[in-house]
Amino acid sequence: MSMSSAMNASVAGLSANSSRLGTISDNIANASTFGYKRVTTEFDSMVVGSGAGLYTAGGVRASTQRIVDQEGAIVTSSSALDLAMSGRGMLPVTSITDVTNGGTLGMMMTRTGSFAPDANGVLRTANGLVLMGWPTTADGDTGAVSRDTAATLQPIRIDANTPVGDPTTEVSLGLNLPATETRPDGSTAALPLRVEYFGNLGTTESLDIRFTPVQSNPDGMSNTWTVEIDDSQSATNPIATFTVTFDSSQANGGAIQSVVATSGAAYDAASGTIPLTVGGGQIDLFVGTPTSSGGLKQLAAGFSPSNIAKNGSPVGKLVNVELDEQGFLMATYDTGAVKSLYKVPVVDVPNLNGLVAQEGQAFVASPESGGFYLWDSGDGPTGTITGYARESSTTDIAQELTYLITTQRAYSSNAKIIQTVDEMLQETTNIKR
Template sequence: MSISSSLNAGVAGLSANATRLATISDNIANSGTYGYKRVTTDFENFVINQARGSGVYSAGGVRASTSRLIDEHGPLVGTGNALDIAVAGRGMLPVTTAVSLNATTGERPLMMTTTGAFRPDADGILRTESGLVLLGWPANADGSIPILPRDTIAGLQPVVINANQTAGDPTTSMNLGLNLPATETEAGRSGSTLPLSIEYFGNLGTSETLDISFTPTIPGTGSSNTWTMVIRDSAQGGAVIGDYTLVFDSTRANGGTLASVTVNAGGAYNATTGNLDLTVAGGPITMHIGSLGDANGLTQLSDSFAPTSITKDGSPVGNLTAVEVDDNGYITATYDTGFTRRIYQIPVVDVPNPNGLISLNNQTFQVSPDSGSFFLWNAGDGPTGPIQGYAREGSATDVAAELTALIQTQRAYSSNAKVIQTVDEMLQETTNIKR
């Protein structure tokens, strides 16, 4: 009967608008929640009678369906903490629950979030107040990221940063730029040895020295332009690790630059790169003295002994002072000695259909059959956006739009209630016919 179907349609309308009211209430309540993704309600009609020209119509009513717009992004809000992290674009941060870290069976669940305010806990593990633990790939000792599978979480580990962490960086290369006095290789000179000491850092952060001596070759007449360079390592008790004969060019075109380097003992010399391959107590060190004819390496000019450019890598042991995250997701630690070290990389998780993800508490999501399988990207590669430190993603709720929808929902709800009231009055009239 059409009048009964009208009653059912009115009830369905009340239910559908009540659902829409619930989503609007949720959106407004979370208008200040970082990383919140708003929920929308769509109405779909039911058709009961499809016969054309039957002269009878039955109201099917309406059904409400809700969906969370996970692919919508809220505005980025700047903060004062380097470990407030957000993804500026598509993709999410990999996280897991703090409870799962102590689990003895099963793997940690992979969860995703677009933003988080991470802080080290008592064990140095980066986590949010709600218990979300940040996951990343740990870097090797040299700062490189190992090649790991990107379609599983096998290589992901909780990011650990200890405030009392100390680290040192051993010296692996140095540049020796200095000028030797050309007048010291002339006949009649004393042939005094010129000393030079260069500090380097061992594998355990200890301070060691390379003691280098330059002894001129004194000819009977004229100038030899020849020096003997001996390198000793303090970490090996002053043992000789390199003995070289240096001959300098005296022509107009390349005067003062290296003409030849003869290895008497120790590591080899590469004439193309200008490097000496030395071996100290802690391992190999590459020392750049300049290639043949290179004016930026060792030179022999005028009458002065002057170091012009002596540089090296490495640093002594230092205390952690700051941690920052760059656009590529690399976490870099800075120490009070001026040494910086890459310690983790945070990948960005992406799925083919973000709106198909399962929504969980605390603005987190999990993979579902509708979302498709996940893939771990380098931040900024492929479809993903860069990672921003000192930032949080704001709520995707537009309060003005939600209030407008609230007024519309209120009117629609009242109209459906009016339909039910009208049907009730009509049924009452039908009942009165019998009297």
């Protein structure tokens, strides 16, 4: 009968509004929780149908959804490892329990986190979320990595107490050789240049370079020099000898015309480098490309080594770690050296609202969210990773309090209907009396 259906519908209304009250209480309780995503409750009517002249109430059904794709406001902080996403995407994390126990790491994701190294150097939050990334070389190369699985991601570990050396692998020469020395009446003395570099063990080594003019043109300048290189680590010197001929045309006067190696590795004209085999490995020596303005020059001016550059650094201790907008975790040492340790990708899924919420503002993929893909920060559809920042809760207190008032009224009204139905049934019972 209609009275029974009215009571059942009101009971469904009480249950639905109770569910909505639960989401409102969660949202308000987490108004100050960084990275919290508010939950909404949607009501759908249940239609049972109607009989001959009588209406049968169906009631209401409640469904909840966490709005993950809504972005919270970015709040700045004083910690370099307070991280937040600016735009779409999430940070890849795993559980400290999985890291401690070993084995396969569970893949989770979060929008923000306050990360710090623990006693083992693992970069984690206070609630146990461990930041993951791809290990890199000092210049940021990750090598081949998987983008659709977490197989190549590793928990980020920072060893702050171990000294680190960064050997030199590249040396660039920028200098002028006096053109007049290649005349028959020029000086035959070699022009010396010492370039210090850092060895594999952090030692300071040196390349001793000698530029000797070739006076082979009896009528003027030959524009040719012989270059010999000795290495302080090598038992056999010179490690390389080559001849440089400079252009004397109006268009490219003073630029390199050709480089011919007489001992050691061959000259690469495309990159302008000569590979040097030193005592600790290989150093690429940049001398310049043909017709370019960089590297070695020959003009009618004095010998001037004006731009000598090299990479590498002596042994140093870690003083600071920061994550840049490209997702590179950059380490700064007390020697002034800066190098990349890891690259943190940005995780994205087709349906962010289909993610399943976990403890600590973390999420995992589900069939509703679709599979994840690991993008470079700022690439594709994703935003960038921001340091010194946290993402605030998406809860709007004023809106939730408004929902609270309407929910309370709806709950009271459904309870009133039940009371009314009870009174009507009581009247029906009284007819028998």
